[in-house]
Amino acid sequence: MTAGAQRADKRPTQCKAVKPTFLGWSVTLTLSLCSASALGGGAAPVTAAPVSAAPSTAAPTASVPRPTLVGYAELKADTFAQGPASGAWNGGLRGEARFQGQPVQGFSGVQRDPQGQGFIFLSDNGFGAKNNSADYLLRLYRVSLTPGTPAARTGSVKVGSFIGLRDPDKKVPWQIVNEASGERLLTGADFDVEGFAFAPDGTLWIGDEFGPFLLHFSADGRLLEAPIATPNLPGLPTLRGQAPIVIGHRGSSGTRPEHTLESYRTAIEAGADFIEPDLVVTKDGVLVARHEPVIAAVDETGKVLEATTDVATRPEFRDRLTTKTLDGVKVHGYFVEDFTLAELRTLRAVERLPQLRGKAYDGQFTVPTLEEIIALVRDVEAKTGRKVGIYPETKHPTYMAEVAKVNTSQLLIDTLKRLNFTDPARVFIQSFEVGNLKDLNTRIMPAAGVKLPLVQLISSPDEAPYDWAAAGDGRKYDALTNDASLREIATYANGVGAYKRWIIDGEGHTTDFVTRAHTAGLLVHSWTFRNEPTYLLPTYKNDPEAEMRQALRAGVDGLFTDFPATGAKVVGQYTAPEVRSPQHPAFAQGLSSAAANLPASGGFEGFAIAPGGKLAYGLLEKTVAGDPAGQLRLMRYDLGTRHWALAGRYVLEQGGEAIGDLTPVNDSQMLVIERDNGQGETAKFKRLYLIDLAAKNADGTLRKTLVADLMALADPRGLAPSTRGGVFSFPYFTIENVLVLGPDTLLVANDNNYPATGGRGADVKDQTEFLWIKLPTALKLAPAYH
Ligand code: G3P
Numbered sequence: 001m002t003a004g005a006q007r008a009d010k011r012p013t014q015c016k017a018v019k020p021t022f023l024g025w026s027v028t029l030t031l032s033l034c035s036a037s038a039l040g041g042g043a044a045p046v047t048a049a050p051v052s053a054a055p056s057t058a059a060p061t062a063s064v065p066r067p068t069l070v071g072y073a074e075l076k077a078d079t080f081a082q083g084p085a086s087g088a089w090n091g092g093l094r095g096e097a098r099f100q101g102q103p104v105q106g107f108s109g110v111q112r113d114p115q116g117q118g119f120i121f122l123s124d125n126g127f128g129a130k131n132n133s134a135d136y137l138l139r140l141y142r143v144s145l146t147p148g149t150p151a152a153r154t155g156s157v158k159v160g161s162f163i164g165l166r167d168p169d170k171k172v173p174w175q176i177v178n179e180a181s182g183e184r185l186l187t188g189a190d191f192d193v194e195g196f197a198f199a200p201d202g203t204l205w206i207g208d209e210f211g212p213f214l215l216h217f218s219a220d221g222r223l224l225e226a227p228i229a230t231p232n233l234p235g236l237p238t239l240r241g242q243a244p245i246v247i248g249h250r251g252s253s254g255t256r257p258e259h260t261l262e263s264y265r266t267a268i269e270a271g272a273d274f275i276e277p278d279l280v281v282t283k284d285g286v287l288v289a290r291h292e293p294v295i296a297a298v299d300e301t302g303k304v305l306e307a308t309t310d311v312a313t314r315p316e317f318r319d320r321l322t323t324k325t326l327d328g329v330k331v332h333g334y335f336v337e338d339f340t341l342a343e344l345r346t347l348r349a350v351e352r353l354p355q356l357r358g359k360a361y362d363g364q365f366t367v368p369t370l371e372e373i374i375a376l377v378r379d380v381e382a383k384t385g386r387k388v389g390i391y392p393e394t395k396h397p398t399y400m401a402e403v404a405k406v407n408t409s410q411l412l413i414d415t416l417k418r419l420n421f422t423d424p425a426r427v428f429i430q431s432f433e434v435g436n437l438k439d440l441n442t443r444i445m446p447a448a449g450v451k452l453p454l455v456q457l458i459s460s461p462d463e464a465p466y467d468w469a470a471a472g473d474g475r476k477y478d479a480l481t482n483d484a485s486l487r488e489i490a491t492y493a494n495g496v497g498a499y500k501r502w503i504i505d506g507e508g509h510t511t512d513f514v515t516r517a518h519t520a521g522l523l524v525h526s527w528t529f530r531n532e533p534t535y536l537l538p539t540y541k542n543d544p545e546a547e548m549r550q551a552l553r554a555g556v557d558g559l560f561t562d563f564p565a566t567g568a569k570v571v572g573q574y575t576a577p578e579v580r581s582p583q584h585p586a587f588a589q590g591l592s593s594a595a596a597n598l599p600a601s602g603g604f605e606g607f608a609i610a611p612g613g614k615l616a617y618g619l620l621e622k623t624v625a626g627d628p629a630g631q632l633r634l635m636r637y638d639l640g641t642r643h644w645a646l647a648g649r650y651v652l653e654q655g656g657e658a659i660g661d662l663t664p665v666n667d668s669q670m671l672v673i674e675r676d677n678g679q680g681e682t683a684k685f686k687r688l689y690l691i692d693l694a695a696k697n698a699d700g701t702l703r704k705t706l707v708a709d710l711m712a713l714a715d716p717r718g719l720a721p722s723t724r725g726g727v728f729s730f731p732y733f734t735i736e737n738v739l740v741l742g743p744d745t746l747l748v749a750n751d752n753n754y755p756a757t758g759g760r761g762a763d764v765k766d767q768t769e770f771l772w773i774k775l776p777t778a779l780k781l782a783p784a785y786h
């Protein structure tokens, strides 16, 4: 905006009666406007008022004057401007235009008219949604407000000419509603325009919600450049700032029987970066994927206790039923090392957790070899170019050496080398034991001429690496978690695969484990993240994404998950280069809207250009996925350098659910409308806060000062028809317009979401109400605004 657009309001000295004005096209108005001075305006010293300029956490102080309504006007809901009929998609009346013309309201932004004495209001995106607003033309209307007389308390609101937003130069790189027309008028199905300002060069900048985008127009509404996307913020605190990886734990074992090619394929399709085969050895020395050498555990009566194959139903293998001691525990069942690969191939996989995950896929898939798994990822690479990695675990190395007489670590390296799959970017080797990892590091891999990253698994503190236990070392896994041990691990491994309770304790608190492991130079890959509520702490309220987000915010470098689709979604929301709402055009062009990282209608509801004219600010209405709940990003865009930066984090109050507008006071301070989703009698929270970019809370969020409670403005003279007992309440669902008119005077207006009802009664169409509010304490306006 220009300095002139923000100069102090020339406050009226009297009210005068003006008939409702009908403009060149159909405009119907009901007006009521009284001046502050004519009514002896000023802040009213009434009681029980929310305080002005008090910290947001302060309780109301009875003796402090509250902001006072010193002017009021209304514009009837059914106010139309010339233009094509509209509303054909509104209210389910697709194909039948409801309105003969274009609704002028609801307004989502206001500025001074740089070329006149009045104001310019931005009309919102139409009828509330992208899919019902294709015939709503995006416009800014010139509106002049003049004072009325004290007696009649009526004035005039003149809706004048409009600036039609359009894209005749085809700057929008995707298909718009009016794609083929010459003027390419922009509609409410193309953008959701929520705030605007004029730059010093006279051009017009608008904040959008669908992208969210910044839109740059000439002063007369011609789009000057392609929509400017909103960058995501860099950086989860991973070891080197790299993107975290999603590891398909036993494939996509939450949705397919674990360790089957189908499970791995599903994991890859879901977006896993790595798939995890736990490896055991057949009688004839082939590495196959099973979580345990036990492929069915049965009790003494023959009842299956847990199984990953149907071997217990095969009479031909009854002679393999035996009892063995596995890592010190007697187990009765069938063991993979007692089957040749050919025999194993006759078995079929079954779901390990049938009561939780069902049996729909039982009997369909075989036990895969490591070679088949590598063939699968190579096939994916050939078809898609995606280089999915593998994350093999050598299962029970001590047991395998004793019982099967096989060094699984050696066999793994031999197999990888034979298959020429030794790219260190595509393989992590993990183990719950320690000795075999050290052997891999110092002997096996150097001898083979390969160097693959190793990961020391760290289980719960009541368990121990079995090679330690077998050697009589009584230490448990917690002995691997102190700083000295982490440094020791770093001498032979590249990372730790930590049980998730090392990262987030049983109370849901983030520990310092990741920080300490990172200090030792170790990657942290944590396990196991599952969607089912039974695996989630109560703090997550059955939301598995919340658990993943907490781990990612803690800095983990990878997640083992049975549900890689969930993991990929959550990680993708953090690592996406842009902030995107589900209405972003990319999603209409075939990308899954699951990748959206901003809720619908969560874009730049607030948009402003600071008085200096160089810096634009966009305040998101809703929380970006992964950010702390209730925190909204305030983004800064340098109009000169075209660089984005995070200017601050705005925290919604208890009771506040979204922001409604943003307007500058000076180069450091801005006013923000914050609201709940209530209207009429359910509205409780409609407020104005002052923020200061230089004033931060201890946690780095923006400090807020309550400036006005719009639910309780003083109106001692009853300027507004709805005022009761000297108190004016503004219970509209959305309030999206605020402008500084002078050091102690603001203009505020609602967005009537035409043709919505509910603000002033369930059956009453919302009108636009304009409020002139006098503050008890003057703001520190930028010199240009005086
Ligand atoms: O290997 C780490 C992760 O897979 C958890 O262990 O018991 O599922 O193999 P597990």
Ligand code: CA
Residues within 6 Å of the ligand: 276, 278, 393
């Ligand atoms: Ca494993």
